[in-house]
Amino acid sequence: xxxxxxxxxxxxxxLVLKQSASLDQILADLRxxxxxxxxxxxAMETPKVSLxxxxxxxxxxxxxxxxxxxxxxxxxxxxxHKIAANVMTIDDAIQLRERENVHLLSKVIRNGQExxxxxxxxxxxxxxxxxxxRTTGNIFCMGDVSGILQAGxxxxxxxLIMGNLATAQQxxxxxxxxxxxxxxxxxxxxxxxxxxxxxxxxxxxxxALKKINPKLYNRIGGI
Numbered sequence: 001x002x003x004x005x006x007x008x009x010x011x012x013x014x015l016v017l018k019q020s021a022s023l024d025q026i027l028a029d030l031r032x033x034x035x036x037x038x039x040x041x042x043a044m045e046t047p048k049v050s051l052x053x054x055x056x057x058x059x060x061x062x063x064x065x066x067x068x069x070x071x072x073x074x075x076x077x078x079x080x081h082k083i084a085a086n087v088m089t090i091d092d093a094i095q096l097r098e099r100e101n102v103h104l105l106s107k108v109i110r111n112g113q114e115x116x117x118x119x120x121x122x123x124x125x126x127x128x129x130x131x132x133x134r135t136t137g138n139i140f141c142m143g144d145v146s147g148i149l150q151a152g153x154x155x156x157x158x159x160l161i162m163g164n165l166a167t168a169q170q171x172x173x174x175x176x177x178x179x180x181x182x183x184x185x186x187x188x189x190x191x192x193x194x195x196x197x198x199x200x201x202x203x204x205x206x207x208a209l210k211k212i213n214p215k216l217y218n219r220i221g222g223i
Contacts (some may be wrong), residue, residue: 004030006037006051012081013036015051017068027071034075053083056207057190060085102140109133109147116153127167138162138216142189148172157195160213162206164189176201 003021007014015165017026034116053068060068061218072078102120109115111130120137123145127133131147137217139151141163150172152159157174165171166187168180178201190206194213208219 002029002033004033006033011054012052013048015053017053017055017058023067025065027067030068030071034072034078038075038077049078050081051078052081055083055085058085098150103135105133106143111147123163134172141165147219150177151193152195157199158213158215160192160194160211160216165191165193165203171201173201 001018001021001054003018003025005016005018005134007016015030017030021029051072060083068083069080072080081188085163102122104124105115105117106124107115108125109127109131111128114132114134114157117133117135118137119135121133121135122140122142124143126144127147127149129146132150133139133148134153135158136153136159137151138159139149139161141149141161143163145165145168147165147168148170149161149165149168151161151174152174155174157176159173161171161173164187165180165185168185171178171180171193173195176195176199178193185203188205192204192206192209192212194202194204196202204212
């Protein structure tokens with residue numbers, strides 16, 4: 001298995017680093033890839049190549065990023081545009097809040113309680129079964145949810161809910177809702193709930209955000 005894979009996109013080139021590979025393997029395969037491309041000017045359409053480095057579900061440390069950047073820097077034909085993972089960390093979420101005026105909510109919502117918000121919400125608290133959080137915007141959920149989440153209240157189907165929804169009692173977007181059954185949703189913080197083109201509530205992964213909601217993807221800088 002190649003630990004570093006290059007693929008062309010409409011916007012340029014993605015360099016995918018396999019999350020299961022060791023850093024040593026990634027660096028070795030990346031060096032080999034860049035060497036081959038560097039000596040073959042016909043392999044790519046442009047003399048200067050900008051790379052979006054995608055690390056799948058792996059979050060690189062600052063030192064690991066530095067090693068990759070130094071390696072690519074040895075080949076003047078290539079430059080790194082960004083390094084991105086499919087995973088949203090709490091640090092990512094805090095930066096999102098700072099950039100986009102997302103409302104931070106960190107509290108316990110108990111059975112029978114309902115909290116109503118305006119705009120996008122970054123939720124870091126706990127919702128017990130029977131509790132409810134609703135907002136007019138998107139919900140970025142980094143907390144524990146056993147109750148109800150509603151985005152796009154009352155009727156905006158363009159909004160979404162992002163986070164671990166496996167234990168949620170119910171998910172609502174605008175007027176569409178879904179009662180979460182056991183094992184229905186992956187136990188993952190990368191889950192996205194959204195309303196599809198058929199006006200049905202569906203689920204996807206954070207890695208598919210660009211396809212699910214291009215406007216939000218561009219607004220938050222392509223997490």
